[in-house]
Amino acid sequence: MSNALTKSDIKTLSLSSLGGALEFYDFIVFLTFIPILKLHFFPEQSELGSLMSIYGIYAVAYFVRPLSGIILAHFGDIVGRKRMFMLSLFLMAVxxxxxxxLPTYESVGILAPILLLFMRLLQGIALGGEVPSAHVFVTEHVKSNHLGLANSLIAAGLTFGVLIGYAISTSLNIIFTEQEVKEFAWRIPFIIGGGLGLFALYLRRYLQETPVFLQFKAEREKSSEFPIKTVLKKYLKESFFGILTTWLLMTGVIMVLLIPNLMKSELYGLSAPFVNKIALLATAMNIIGSVIAGLMVDRIGLSKTMIFFSIILGTSSTIFFSYLGTDSNTLLIGGLYIFSSLFLGLVACVPIFIVKLYEPQVRLTGMSFSYNIGNAFFGGLTTFLVPVIAQGFSENIVSYYLIFLCALGIYLGFVAKRFKI
Known part of the structure; x- marks a missing residue:
């Protein structure tokens, strides 16, 4: 058996990564421009009120994911992976x-935030189907000895979208003045993202349906039982741990998405240009860490990889937080942040854990159910409550929360060993 990825594998991985990259690109762009978006869509509210409103609109995309993900995955297990893969990308790009x-509050009043909310709902629907579909798609295309690497490359692709988002946001601050960004230039990253998404949709039509789906298609057509019913009847324990495992994804949300905003806030007062630069480097390190994690999974197994990354991430992030806000050496702080981000390869272990819990006939539904339920609950609460608590009440919540997640990662590493995945 060849150990190298084939040209077909590389093509599948590349095209599968495009949609996820777009989705995470949009998420980081939205978060980056939250200070501007709240001015345009909630100008009449107090500072805390507008902050809660805009973060609420951001988080709402997480809450619609379970239902949308189950519906899209249902049809993915019935009519094919590729069709749902195309639909989810379309629902994200537009x-x-x-x-x-969008018009702003100044132009159309209350209709502006309503339209923004509607767009975020559509993006949440898309995200509910896109990421699980990508992981199932590559899992069913590559050889089993490349399963870790293939899934980690999808995870790295998601982070690459964040990297592009940071790069474009940083470029805007260089090309335009602060006033120009507030007035109109904030729109440019969203327009670019939508255009790239439609182009990715065009390219994705060249993907082939997975051979695994084609093998069980005839059997599925004879079955009258809904995939979600099978998941709830036969995979309840697996689904519980699948949902719990998605909590580890919040390490990435905290390190890559929330901490840069907090470092630029009044809590820590680091300059925006400096934070943007180290955020770019940290995101690049996350991509490298994800690929390393995938290679380790294929070499030493999922359990050992999860435990190793959890221990190192927990230790390094604790040291980072001990200096943040108490040390004036910004280079040291930046270096610790970048180093810690390498071990966010932990997030690449999450989809590998979940996708191996289910049989092919219900794999997409099972993964979508676990992945989206977990993200809706843990992701929604994290992206809404943690920033508000950190900026309004206690900045230590971020550090404590991250340490807890790393402890959870160690526990789930032992669970993976027990499930022999």
């Missing part, structure tokens, strides 16, 4: 483009 074209 709303991203539209956010860049």
């Amino acid at each position: 709303p991203t483009l539209m956010i860049g074209l």
